Amino acid sequence: MKQGVSATTLQHIATAAGVTRGAIYWHFEDKGEMFNAMMERVKMPLEAARQQMEEANPLEPLQALREHMLACFRVTVENPQARRVFEIATLKMEFTDELNSVRIRRKQNQEMWMARTEAALRDGIAKGSVKKDADPVAVALGLWAILDGLLRLWLLDQSFDLLKVGGQVVDTHLACLEA
Structure with a gap:
């Protein structure tokens, strides 16, 4: 959080955690693997919320x-641990060769989100609740940009109410898709 991902070594992490660098390497192959494990801890509540919502x-x-999308905003605002991880991942990260596995993971997560969103939009078109001329690929990309962009902007300085404004932005864009 203090130095960014690239400037932080595994020795820095070990010292802050009160363990040896060897202990870090016992659990993680490299900094990229450690970072991905940190991201997985935050991803789990978001994925669990999505799955619970879909099932219930x-x-x-x-x-x-x-x-x-609102659940993503809510986790960011209400969960300090998730907020710190998101801040590191969005504002304090550069994709160097050392962190290529992190770039790949981010791209895979985006692709999974896009695929689920495109499928939901196709389902809505088939059910008649989404405009027939909506392009699921373009709409999913736009929604990703809204989600990622609002999170990034809010993390910069928290100068707006992410839940309120985020909801308004999402609602405005989704209303344009209604059949």
């Missing part, structure tokens, strides 16, 4: 997308 309350596709 099968929503219309646009409503499900809305709820998932």
Whole structure:
């Protein structure tokens, strides 16, 4: 958090944790693997919330997308650990060769999110709740940009209410898709 990912060594991490560098290497092959493990701890509550929401309350596709995006905002605002991890991952990260595995993981997560969103949009088109001329690929990319962009902007200085403004932005864009 203090130095960014690239400037932080495994020795820095070991010292801060009160363990030896060897202990770090016992659990992690390199800094990229350690960073990915940190990201997995934050991803789990988001994925669990999404799965629980889908199982407990099968929503219309646009409503499900809305709820998932707002859940991402809510976790960021309400969970200090998740917020710190997101801040490190979005504002204090450069994708050097040493951290290529992190770049690959981020791309894979984006691709999975896009695939789920595109599928939800196709389902909405088939059910008649999403405009027939909506391009699922373009819409999913736009929604990803909204989600990622609002999180990034809010993490910079928290100068707006992410839950309120985020909800308004998401609602405005989703309303344009309603059939």
